Amino acid sequence: MSAGGEYSFHYVLHCPCGTTLTGLTEDEIVDVSFAHLREQHPELADDYQREHVLFMAQRLVRP
Amino acid sequence: MTTTDATAVTWPAWEDAAFYMQEPAAMYASIGAERRAAPVYWYEPPGYPTGLWVLSKWEHQRYVGSHPELFSSRYGFAIGDASDPSTVMHQLPEWAQRRIREGNLGPAETRRAIAHGKLSMGDPDFESLMISDPPRHGQIRNVLMKALRPSLVRSLKGRIAEIADTFVAELEPGVETDFVTTIGRIPAALMTELIGVPRDMRERFIEMSSAQMQAITIDPNRDPAEAERIQGLVGEFHAYCDELLAERRASGADGDDLASIIARSEFDGGPVPSGMAISYIHTFVNAGETTRSLLSFVAMALAEHPDQRRLLVERPELVANAVEETLRCYPLNWSGCRTATRDLELGGQQIHEDDYVMMAYASANRDEDVWDRPDEYDVTRSFDMDHQSFGYGEHSCPGALLARTDSAIVFERLLARFPHWELAAVPQRWANPFLQGLSTLPVRFTP
Numbered sequence: 001m002s003a004g005g006e007y008s009f010h011y012v013l014h015c016p017c018g019t020t021l022t023g024l025t026e027d028e029i030v031d032v033s034f035a036h037l038r039e040q041h042p043e044l045a046d047d048y049q050r051e052h053v054l055f056m057a058q059r060l061v062r063p
Numbered sequence: 064m065t066t067t068d069a070t071a072v073t074w075p076a077w078e079d080a081a082f083y084m085q086e087p088a089a090m091y092a093s094i095g096a097e098r099r100a101a102p103v104y105w106y107e108p109p110g111y112p113t114g115l116w117v118l119s120k121w122e123h124q125r126y127v128g129s130h131p132e133l134f135s136s137r138y139g140f141a142i143g144d145a146s147d148p149s150t151v152m153h154q155l156p157e158w159a160q161r162r163i164r165e166g167n168l169g170p171a172e173t174r175r176a177i178a179h180g181k182l183s184m185g186d187p188d189f190e191s192l193m194i195s196d197p198p199r200h201g202q203i204r205n206v207l208m209k210a211l212r213p214s215l216v217r218s219l220k221g222r223i224a225e226i227a228d229t230f231v232a233e234l235e236p237g238v239e240t241d242f243v244t245t246i247g248r249i250p251a252a253l254m255t256e257l258i259g260v261p262r263d264m265r266e267r268f269i270e271m272s273s274a275q276m277q278a279i280t281i282d283p284n285r286d287p288a289e290a291e292r293i294q295g296l297v298g299e300f301h302a303y304c305d306e307l308l309a310e311r312r313a314s315g316a317d318g319d320d321l322a323s324i325i326a327r328s329e330f331d332g333g334p335v336p337s338g339m340a341i342s343y344i345h346t347f348v349n350a351g352e353t354t355r356s357l358l359s360f361v362a363m364a365l366a367e368h369p370d371q372r373r374l375l376v377e378r379p380e381l382v383a384n385a386v387e388e389t390l391r392c393y394p395l396n397w398s399g400c401r402t403a404t405r406d407l408e409l410g411g412q413q414i415h416e417d418d419y420v421m422m423a424y425a426s427a428n429r430d431e432d433v434w435d436r437p438d439e440y441d442v443t444r445s446f447d448m449d450h451q452s453f454g455y456g457e458h459s460c461p462g463a464l465l466a467r468t469d470s471a472i473v474f475e476r477l478l479a480r481f482p483h484w485e486l487a488a489v490p491q492r493w494a495n496p497f498l499q500g501l502s503t504l505p506v507r508f509t510p
Contacts, residue, residue, distance in 0.1 A: 007381070012446055014463065016208070018128055018456040020449045052213040056464055058383045063445040 010062040013053065017041065021057075029057045072096040077117060077421065078108035078142050083397065083494035091438060094119070094426045103410035106421075112147050113170045115400070115419040116412070121427035121451065123410050127401055127420060128455030131196050134401035134420060136458055139174035140193045141400060141497045145419050148173055153287050154278070155180035158187045171402050171417040181278065182342070184301055189338040192346070197457055206328045206335060207343050207461055210257070210321040216465050219257075223469055226252055227476040234480075234508050239487040242362045242504040247355040249473055250466075254351035258344055259307065259320030271300035272348035304341045321347055350462035353395045356500035357470055359490075360393035361386060363504055364440055366486045371442045376482040379475055385442040386470045391428045391450040392440050396498060398423050399454055424451040481508040 011029035013021040021036055023029030033053040037045045074097040075090075076082040083090065097104060098119035107114035118124050127134045139145060148163045155163075159180025163173060175194065183189040192203050230249050234240055255265040274296030307322050312334075316326035325340045335343075365372040365385070375381055403418045414420065428450045429437035435444075453460035460466070487505040494500075 007378070007443060009380070012449075014449055014453070014459075016459060016461065016463070018454070018459045020447070022447060048213075051217075055213050055217045058387075058467065059380065060387065061381070061384050061443050061445045063447055 008062045009059045011054075011057040012060045013057040015040075023057075024062075026054055026057075029053060033057070074101075074104075075117075075423075076108070077106060077398070077423070078111065078146075078496055080495045083496065083499060084492065088438075091425075091429060094423065095429065098423075098426045098430065103412040103414075105412070108142070108145075110147055110150070111145055112173075113145065113419070115142070115145055115421050116409075116414060118409070118420060118422050119426040119430070120410065121430040121433045121448070124422040124424070124427045124451055125455055126409065127422055128458070131200075131457050133404055133407060135196050135404050136200070136401060137175055137194055137196055138171040138402035138417075139178045139400055139419065140458075141178070142398060142421055143496060144174045144178040144400065145170075146177070148177060151177060154285065154290055156183060156185045156187075159183070169417065170419070174402070174419065184297075184338040184341050186336075186338040188336075189342070190336075191342060192461075193458075200457055202330070203339065204457075204461060206325065206330060206339075207346060209328065210319075210324045210343075210347075211461055211465055213464065215319060216468055219253075219465075220468065220472060222256075223249075223253060223472045224476060226256075227473045231476055231480050236481070236508055236510055239505055239507055242506050243355065243359050243501055244503075246362070246473065246477065247359050247504075250351040250354035250358065250469055251348075253469060254347050257321055258347050259311070259318065259322035264303075268300075268303065269348070271296050271303060272345060273352070275300050275345050276349055276352060300345075301337075301341055304344050305337055307344075308337075308340055346461070350460075350466060352500075353498075354462075354466045354469055356395050356498075357386070357389065357393075357466060358473055359501040359504050360395075361389045361470065361474060362484070362506065363486075363490050363501065364389050364392065366484055366506060368440050369483075369485075371440065372478075372482075372484075374442060375474070376478055379478065381442050382474050382478070383467070383471045384444065384446070385474070386467060387446050387450065388440060388442050388444050390452040391434070391444075391446075393499070394424045394428055394450070394452040395500065396452065396454070397425050397494075397496065399458070422451070424454070427451040481510055483509045 011023045013029055013033055021032045023032045030050050030053045037048060072092055075093050102120045104117045105114050106117045152160050159176050162176045178194050182191045182193060190203060195203055226249055230246055251269050255268055260268045274293045277293050278297050308326050311322045311326035316323040325335050325343055328335050375385055398421050400419055400421045403414050403416055403420060405416050407414050431437055433448050453463040484506045487507045490501050491503040493502045
């Protein structure tokens with residue numbers, strides 16, 4: 001929260017495996033999430049599309 | 064053993080429901096005292112056959128959650144699973160009782176027999192999501208996740224909003240209302256719809272499935288007559304689920320409801336076994352009940368913190384944040400347990416193979432090394448570090464996305480219609496050593 005009472009947000013995605021992923025923009029959270037999928041859940045990588053990531057990601061207050 | 068630290072704050076009696084029913088400030092003072100003095104603590108609950116490790120720090124819980132090869136879920140998942148078997152025998156099926164009486168089991172296998180018995184739906188071959196490890200756990204979980212896939216949950220947003228609007232429209236401004244039995248019924252309405260229960264059966268279905276939830280909560284103090292009543296309803300619940308699945312199989316099972324998904328899914332190359340199918344259905348019901356608790360705690364917190372509620376009215380994009388903050392401050396599950404698979408060191412303590420390890424989520428959610436002002440309810444808090452309320456790792460809550468989505472939509476709609484509400488009486492909490500919720504939340508809404 002800034003001094004003026006404004007809040008900055010970022011995207012947070014809690015992967016069902018328990019890992020928390022963050023990104024400042026939609027593109028960033030999508031990139032971070034696909035990298036995590038490829039590395040940790042390669043068998044699921046083809047099941048997810050950009051829109052799925054954006055739906056699962058929450059727009060929460062940024063530190 | 065209940066221990067005190069230098070400031071004479073009594074440490075938690077983790078196994079005792081009364082501990083969780085005291086004033087929250089006193090309970091969290093007790094939890095905090097233990098966390099600061101003994102973050103990995105060997106606790107011996109009175110009357111239990113053996114002790115267990117209590118992990119109070121977020122960091123240690125994350126480690127356990129991310130290492131299922133070191134910390135198994137096979138040998139119990141709740142503190143009550145480590146109870147003296149003689150105190151819980153009457154809540155278990157005959158085969159589990161026999162296994163405990165005649166099996167000459169060690170502590171870990173005894174916990175498994177108790178946990179397996181209470182979850183088993185009476186079937187000794189039953190495999191449960193709760194007490195399985197990778198890779199088997201993933202195979203069991205995959206069927207359930209088909210019904211909770213993001214694209215399906217996303218498609219429900221409009222329907223959730225419709226249901227929420229229907230319930231919100233029934234609220235009378237200025238009149239005392241019990242939130243738990245009004246808005247709090249939205250998740251059950253949604254979940255029965257998602258399961259595929261016909262509208263005229265939904266109330267009865269919720270009653271039967273509530274008994275199933277009681278049946279899997281081990282309570283050494285439960286009256287045998289009450290245990291028998293619960294088992295009767297559980298039997299009805301199982302029979303109804305079997306009937307529902309048979310009907311889906313007969314009609315082609317091409318829907319997106321859970322019953323259809325189970326009916327057309329395969330497990331180990333054959334149909335999903337009956338007990339497993341029922342447990343999937345029960346998981347959905349359970350998710351509805353826990354989401355009811357979550358909604359109730361959000362409503363209570365916002366009644367008690369009107370400044371925070373006003374902020375949400377002005378900035379509805381903070382509602383998702385408010386849901387997370389409520390989950391952090393009011394965890395629906397107090398804790399989760401694992402069993403060490405080998406000797407190892409954690410937090411400077413030597414943990415031995417087969418030791419029972421309890422992750423105290425309520426403590427990690429207020430760990431001062433993770434959270435600034437941990438006892439303060441702040442809907443603008445950032446969540447780069449996730450709370451523990453949905454667990455972590457392979458066993459994290461499969462319905463978390465749906466619960467978050469459901470809760471955010473309900474409060475967006477509610478706040479748009481009623482920006483103000485206040486407590487009309489003191490809320491009544493219920494708690495056992497595993498779960499908590501509100502039994503009543505009298506409120507008064509005003510536009």
